[in-house]
Amino acid sequence: MERIDFLTEARKFEKDMINLRRSFHKNPELGFEEVVTSRVIEEVLQSLGIETKRVAGTGIIGLLKGTKVGKTVALRADMDALPLSDEKKVEYASKVPGKMHACGHDAHMAGLLGAAMILSRFRNILPGNIKFIFQPAEETEGGALSMIKAGVMENPKVDAIFGLHCDVSIDTGKIGVKYGKANAASDIFEVEIYGKSCHGAAPHEGIDAIAIGAQVVTALQSIVSRNVDPLDSAVVTVGVFQGGYKSNIIADRVRLSGIIRSLNPKTRTMLCQRVADIIRGVTSAMGANARIELIPGYPCLINDNNMVDFVKRQGESVLGRENVVVVKEPNMGVEDFAYYLQHAPGAFYRLGVRNEKKGIVHPPHSGLFDIDESSLTVAAAMHAAIAFNFLWTQ
Numbered sequence: 119m120e121r122i123d124f125l126t127e128a129r130k131f132e133k134d135m136i137n138l139r140r141s142f143h144k145n146p147e148l149g150f151e152e153v154v155t156s157r158v159i160e161e162v163l164q165s166l167g168i169e170t171k172r173v174a175g176t177g178i179i180g181l182l183k184g185t186k187v188g189k190t191v192a193l194r195a196d197m198d199a200l201p202l203s204d205e206k207k208v209e210y211a212s213k214v215p216g217k218m219h220a221c222g223h224d225a226h227m228a229g230l231l232g233a234a235m236i237l238s239r240f241r242n243i244l245p246g247n248i249k250f251i252f253q254p255a256e257e258t259e260g261g262a263l264s265m266i267k268a269g270v271m272e273n274p275k276v277d278a279i280f281g282l283h284c285d286v287s288i289d290t291g292k293i294g295v296k297y298g299k300a301n302a303a304s305d306i307f308e309v310e311i312y313g314k315s316c317h318g319a320a321p322h323e324g325i326d327a328i329a330i331g332a333q334v335v336t337a338l339q340s341i342v343s344r345n346v347d348p349l350d351s352a353v354v355t356v357g358v359f360q361g362g363y364k365s366n367i368i369a370d371r372v373r374l375s376g377i378i379r380s381l382n383p384k385t386r387t388m389l390c391q392r393v394a395d396i397i398r399g400v401t402s403a404m405g406a407n408a409r410i411e412l413i414p415g416y417p418c419l420i421n422d423n424n425m426v427d428f429v430k431r432q433g434e435s436v437l438g439r440e441n442v443v444v445v446k447e448p449n450m451g452v453e454d455f456a457y458y459l460q461h462a463p464g465a466f467y468r469l470g471v472r473n474e475k476k477g478i479v480h481p482p483h484s485g486l487f488d489i490d491e492s493s494l495t496v497a498a499a500m501h502a503a504i505a506f507n508f509l510w511t512q
């Protein structure tokens with residue numbers, strides 16, 4: 119096997135990556151609307167001699183076939199921007215009011231295209247295939263699912279998958295790896311409680327949906343405190359409570375809605391069950407009815423520990439031992455990369471993009487979010503090292 123200095127290789131394409139990132143940043147597109155973005159990606163991949171296929175509307179799969187038969191490794195970047203306005207005063211700020219790459223997906227695409235530039239030059243010594251997955255709509259309804267339905271994990275079958283996300287809490291030049299559970303699962307509940315209206319001065323003639331709704335909200339608090347293992351983590355939040363007409367009318371209906379977050383598939387099932395049982399039980403005990411809708415969101419992102427070890431070793435050899443951080447705590451935010459991990463082992467890791475001297479400290483999903491562009495070479499080098507060495511050694 120050939121030893122390649124992937125960071126040196128990545129630096130050869132630094133300018134191209136910065137230009138791509140800035141052009142994506144200036145022209146952000148929302149989930150499943152990544153029309154121009156997907157065209158740019160197609161053009162770059164095709165110019166490198168990489169076969170492309172369009173799926174799920176704006177999704178692009180690039181396939182780099184090696185000269186020898188072997189495994190297939192996939193690398194994934196997400197493509198969508200967010201519906202908020204860019205507040206940065208820089209030349210490459212968003213040109214579209216109300217839309218912005220505020221989660222770093224522009225950097226994810228540029229970094230993965232950089233890896234394609236590197237890897238396409240080594241295709242003669244590639245013992246297997248590399249799939250480049252550019253996926254729409256991470257921020258909305260889980261574009262990963264549409265990609266999987268369109269067959270991205272098959273033909274050729276993906277043996278392992280890797281991806282990264284910008285992390286502004288980690289300095290540029292470093293990566294963060296997390297063993298096991300990395301991101302939470304998310305579910306939404308929508309509830310309507312039906313009572314019976316009457317005069318507020320004769321409450322015995324009606325069924326008070328507001329009083330019942332209040333009991334429901336109180337009872338829901340007991341799930342995390344009484345049903346979840348104290349060493350596990352979970353959240354049940356009621357974010358909406360609406361109802362009532364007038365001070366002297368007993369309300370005949372109340373609407374509640376909230377989120378359930380968890381880090382463990384078993385806990386997730388239990389939480390959804392308890393939320394439904396409590397709502398049904400409390401409302402029926404008090405003589406009312408309820409309509410409950412549970413809307414499943416992204417699953418828990420659980421990394422394969424062998425693959426995390428592999429990423430850690432690649433990070434240590436590409437960036438140096440001191441530049442690989444082992445992250446202790448999972449993130450209660452969600453990430454639809456979790457869906458791919460239900461089909462193949464893999465790891466999702468974090469790319470440091472913080473640079474205090476340059477003022478790059480603002481959190482994602484904020485109008486001031488930015489990344490230190492010198493992290494792009496790190497992203498490309500890591501992607502390339504992971505894919506190349508996976509095919510050679512795993």
Ligand SMILES: [Zn+2]
Binds near residue numbers: 220257482
């Ligand atoms: Zn985001």
Ligand SMILES: [Zn+2]
Binds near residue numbers: 221222223256
């Ligand atoms: Zn994101």
